[in-house]
Amino acid sequence: MQKSVFRIFYLSIIHLSLLANIFAVDTSIGVLNIIDKNEDELSTINYKGEPYISVKDISRILSDRKPYENAARQKIVLYLSDNRVKISNLSSFIIVNDKIFQLTKHAVGKEEDIYVPAKSFFSILKNSIYPGADYDAGKKLLSLNLINFNINSVSIEQKSNGTILRIKTSQQFSDGDISSFINANGWFYLTVKDGLVDTSMIKKTDTKGVITKVISNQFDESAQLAFRIRTEIIGHEVYQSSDPNAIVVTLRTPFNKLSSHIKELKNRWRLDTIVLDAGHGGKDGGAVGKRGAKEKNIVLDITKRVGSLIEKNSHIKVVYTREEDIFVPLWRRTQIANATNGKLFVSIHVNSNPNRNVRGFETYLLRPGKTDDAIEVASRENSAIRMEEGKSRNKYSSMTGEKLIMATMAQSMFMKESEDLAAYIQDELDRLLDSPNRGLKQAGFYVLIGASMPNVLVEAGYISNPNEERKLKSSSYRQKIAKGIYAGIVSFRKSKEQIMSDN
Ligand SMILES: [Zn+2]
Incomplete structure (x- = not known):
């Protein structure tokens, strides 16, 4: 104990006594700002045979804000592009914001300034604030490429049924500016118009799971990221999240060995139970037509008609989430579906639009919304949450965009089936209804x-369109819709049984 205290003291004395003599003749390091071709010079001192630079001089060149000085504690804080860089005399630790970096040699104080070894300090700046900073020790030249990159880094997460690529950005892009595709050689490409990619950071991506390589390219008007995938991809979705900004890509891969029991279950799949969900109910009336037709009543009637068609023509058991005009929270509906071992979940609604000319039928899948219209429909259908009691409302509070991605990932094993079911329902409705197929x-x-089963949400028509409202009020039209949905389910079942008998 005694000994180590003495040694520290001893070393400090050496430093103090040597400081005065060891500084050799000053030289300088050129600084070139690549963007505006501005040149400047950083004055340096030679300390133990190595160039050291003045942190105050760094601040003069890189910041328009004065550094903070604490003379008593021999500490200087630089403000570089909204970042705080803390440097202390005789310490080799530099703190950038809250992150600690270490210099190869400690800083030294001289004449109310602090000097740091140039090469290692520039390398810290490059790894923290200025990825575009490159120091050539031989030429004694620091080139600064102070581009504001908007595509900053990539992180990869491996899930049992896929991989999530999280591309950190410093802004939101419009969805139309982001395009992606998977080529035949197993590369996934993501192109971002007006993207400025920090290629040096992308190079450092920690590849894992199915991603074996990540490459980035800067083009004149776009940036491109390429990911080498070592396995088959059965689908992918691209989505933007905010707070923090990121482009999130989910790559769905075939089930791995861990989920082989699920595969087995799927092979034994038999459509024995269908869960039919009539939207809204009770205090939640849903959309209302100009002539007073209420969505909750229309969809309950259609749902019951679908149910009786199934019961009349098959041995499939029908489970309703509601059979009367009662309020059922949204979370409770899938809970019923899972608890009753439903093999399909079909939620039935009618739509509404401020533009009363809009009409037609559409079928939805659960995935992050692609168009403003779709997002608008979802937000209206989701608004029933506001009518739920306090405690049950908490079940949704954390369901942000990010969580939604995870939820859709969790459903990826049913994605293909959900898509097929939706397509069959659309086809059959198209055949039966003389209304536009949306x-x-x-x-x-x-x-x-x-919902742990293939699931879709049918919007059977627009109650806001006077013509469709009139039709929806007629029982024969509701029977047609029910027939369409029923026929879609039958076609889906046939296609599944076909596939299974082929195996
Ligand atoms: Zn609805």
Whole structure:
């Protein structure tokens, strides 16, 4: 104990006594700002045969804010592009914001300034604040490429049924500016218009799971990231999240060995129970037409008609999430579906739009919304949450965009089936209804989250369109819709049984 205290003291004395003599003749390091071709010079001192630079001089060149000085504690804080860089005399630790970096040699104080070894200090700056800083020790030249990159780094997460690529960005891009594809050689490409990619940071990506390589390219008007995938991808989704900004990509891979029991269950799949979910109910009336038709009543009637068609023509058991005009929380609906071992979940709604000319039918899948229209529909259908009691509302509070991605990932084993079911229902409705087919869509519907079975949400028509409202009020039209949904389910079942008998 005694000994180590003495040694520290002893070393300090050496430093103090040597400081005055050891500094050799001053030289300088050129600084070139690549963007505006501005040149400057950093004055240096030679300390123990190595160039050291003045931190105050660094601040003069890189910051328009004065450094903070604490003379008593021999500490200087630089403010470089909204970052705090803390340097202390005789310490080799530099603190950038709250992160600690270490210099190869400690800093030395001289004439109310602190000097740091140039090479290792520039390397810390490059790894923290200025990825575009490159120091050439031979030429004694620091090139600064102070581009504000908007695509900053990539992190990879491996899940049992896929991989999530999280591309950190410093802004939101419009969805139309992001494009992606997987080529035949197993590369996934993501191109971002107006993207400025920090290629040096992308190079440092920690590859894992199915990703074996990540490459980035800067083009004139776009940036491209390429990911080498070592396995088959059965689908992918690209989505932007905010707070923090990121482009999130989910790559769905075939089930691994861990989920082989699920595969087995799927092979033994038999459509024995269908869960039918009539939207809204009770205090939640859903959409209302100009002539007073209420969504909750129309969809309950259609749902019951689908149910009786199934019961009349098959041995499939039908489970309703509601059979009367009662309020059922959204989370409770999938809970019923899971608890009753449902093999399909079909939620039935009618739509509404401020534009009363909009009409037609569409079927939705649970996935992050792609279009404003789809997001709008989901947010209206999700609004029932506001009518739920306090405690049950908490079940949704954390369901942010990020959580939605995880929820859709969790459903990825049913994704293909859900898509098929939706397509069959659309086809059959198209055959039976003389109303526009608005196609297959996707958005984040809470009522579908957590369903452990293929699931879709049918919007059978627009109650806001006077013509469709009139039709929806007629029982023969509701029977047609029910027939369409029923026929879609039958076609889906046939296609599944076909596949299974082929195996
Ligand atoms: Zn609805």
